[in-house]
Amino acid sequence: MAEARMNTLSVSQLSTLRWDLESDVHAYSQRGFGGIGLYRPKLDDYGVERTIELLSEHSMVATSLSWGGGFTGSDGRPFEDAVSDAVNAVIQAARLRAGTLIVLAGGKNNHIKTHLRRTLCQALVRVAAVASEHGIKLALEPFHPGCGDEWSFVHDLQSTLDIIERVDNPSLGLVLDTYHVGMDRAALRWLPDVAQHIHLVQLGDGRHCPHGEMNRCLLGDGCVPLPELIELLHENGYCGSWEVEVIGEDVELISYDHLLDHTKRYLDHTLGQLC
Template structure:
């Protein structure tokens, strides 16, 4: 099996960096999806050292972006922040830096898209110099309109096409795009551009806050999505993100156990 199995630090939000890393390694995961505030608290050099000791590869660094000003920052500030995230990603040897477009913020869609493409073009140049891949993550409009005006694979592919940078790709999070009836039809087109496959499940379409459930207990066709991507040659990491009030009361150890079991089953059924 080529794909590194990983967990995103948002899944164990209340733990600190060290506890996350140790627990993921103990549960036999090969990778970790890093959350920038946790890395900043722990320190980049210490993070690099600890992850090397535990033999954990960094499957992603979250997030940069918000170029439309929806989070209160100006365009230049958001671009500068994304550039500093690129250097962090390079130092952490992260597979991919995840980028969020930002909400529409009262712009007309065309203007928002032009702003995003301009930002991605600038950040891509720096990312190429540092050998860092960046990946745009579409967000379900039901829970992410303030995070991203890019909501599906089709519009993400259009933006990648417009920017035209070889190291810009897609984060495909099954929670955000997996409930779209068209998703399986778009996967073959998207697959060559997928830098990171994130697994998330939900009991119903996102509404308001993100509310994921344990993998395999919701209505997202995770197995079909994963198997389609693997059939089309996806060899990148598979990273679980389990977060929301459905899982809030559960012990993190239990969440990690369940996630590990689900991923093992999913990937074993794929070995011919």
């Protein structure tokens, strides 16, 4: 059974993509981050058993595992292969005692909307049943259409909530990534409705609305109203992990050490305002 991750500060491994898993764990732990968002390619390179031992040595928890999904065939895989891979990811997450398994729906792949929703729900019903058996939370992530068409046809909180209600399994919730939804002021009005379904919050910032490749900046340097979003989530009962994802052209010339130091200072200051 996955442990509760109450207010754990975490960093997604995508933020330090060029480092290996061991370097990530050492650097995050050194700066006082208690969690790590694991990325499956890095996990596969290092090995699940070694990762379990390494996290234990540093008293660090896996706040998420990225990712399972792609059920629409947009990445070239047949439906059954994508479902089988997602089930394997659930079992990996259980072994790692990860807080959540992040799920991406897959791109449109020239399908009509009703077929896409039906395909996604069929997959999620099956994967959520396995997740329930293993005590793992599935977190469907809506992607901004400006940078995520190939990753997900689910773009907003309303659509995500509709899918969660259709699947009707408490193991299924959502990832709220502030980079993807935080620049839409209308999304703020949906937060009270979706707060009970949020399994993970990923904090991301950007200097402009997503267009093309994801291009995040250091937290606080962009136009996402992070303090307002964090306070609103807190007020609506969110008490899970805060996982940071910083990746893109605006930060690629910044050293990972500086990125992590800045992130920790920003979170300590911003979250400290809630106390």
